[in-house]
Amino acid sequence: MKNFKISHRTTSGYDILELEGELDAHTASQLEDALRQLINEDKANIIVNCRELDYIASAGLGVFMAYIEDVRGTGGDIKLTNMNEKVYSVFDLLGFPTLYDILEDERDAIEKFSSEA
Amino acid sequence: MKKTATYHITVGASTRNLSVVREFVTEHTKAEGFSDTVVSDVCLAVDEAYTNIIKHAYKFDPTKKVEVDLEFDPEKVCVCLTDTGKSFDKSSYTVPDIPKQIKNKKRGGMGVFLIQKLMDRVDYKTRDSENEIKMYKKRETES
Numbered sequence: 001m002k003n004f005k006i007s008h009r010t011t012s013g014y015d016i017l018e019l020e021g022e023l024d025a026h027t028a029s030q031l032e033d034a035l036r037q038l039i040n041e042d043k044a045n046i047i048v049n050c051r052e053l054d055y056i057a058s059a060g061l062g063v064f065m066a067y068i069e070d071v072r073g074t075g076g077d078i079k080l081t082n083m084n085e086k087v088y089s090v091f092d093l094l095g096f097p098t099l100y101d102i103l104e105d106e107r108d109a110i111e112k113f114s115s116e117a
Numbered sequence: 118m119k120k121t122a123t124y125h126i127t128v129g130a131s132t133r134n135l136s137v138v139r140e141f142v143t144e145h146t147k148a149e150g151f152s153d154t155v156v157s158d159v160c161l162a163v164d165e166a167y168t169n170i171i172k173h174a175y176k177f178d179p180t181k182k183v184e185v186d187l188e189f190d191p192e193k194v195c196v197c198l199t200d201t202g203k204s205f206d207k208s209s210y211t212v213p214d215i216p217k218q219i220k221n222k223k224r225g226g227m228g229v230f231l232i233q234k235l236m237d238r239v240d241y242k243t244r245d246s247e248n249e250i251k252m253y254k255k256r257e258t259e260s
Contacts, residue, residue, distance in 0.1 A: 094215060
């Protein structure tokens, strides 16, 4: 079985989740746990870096759908960055680019957060 | 190129096996000369169909089996997934309203939508106690 890994770090006060591997109906619960933990800790400015994410199925997108309102409700956001073309195309097929901030890289996400503050 | 080729695996209905099914589909569609884009599309469609069977047809019972058949001919690939669980009622399916679902913190319904977007043709059939989803993808995509 291919691995899926999440690592968490903070940069300039922003919480960054780095995804690695394949996000499907089996591994989506790991992302769910990580997001829920940040939300429980009242973290509102979350960046999900997808640089090492090789694959995503709709179960993975479902996690973002389930938690974005909670985060936005506290004045924050979940911004997605560094997607490869294949992963982006799945988000695109479902119309996510008009609903979520999907940015080139982390710096863009941080700038966007700063401009919204 | 072989005129036709068929491949088969039987897997337990568990999300643990998703990567096994994806590898099976990827390996053979690549070997049959399909482009990377088409291989990815077919792989995701099969993942979504198999996930739906695990969740909805078998309610996460890993003792249940899913048959996965790949059939190649010179023009296309046909992937067939067969289960003996609760059948999918296509008439009750509506295209997901993603903005509304986000507001209501709901997910779901996206798999069927993706399958239809990714594949050229999708047929559902229930005969006796067997459900079958057949998904077709042409070798060459029109872009």
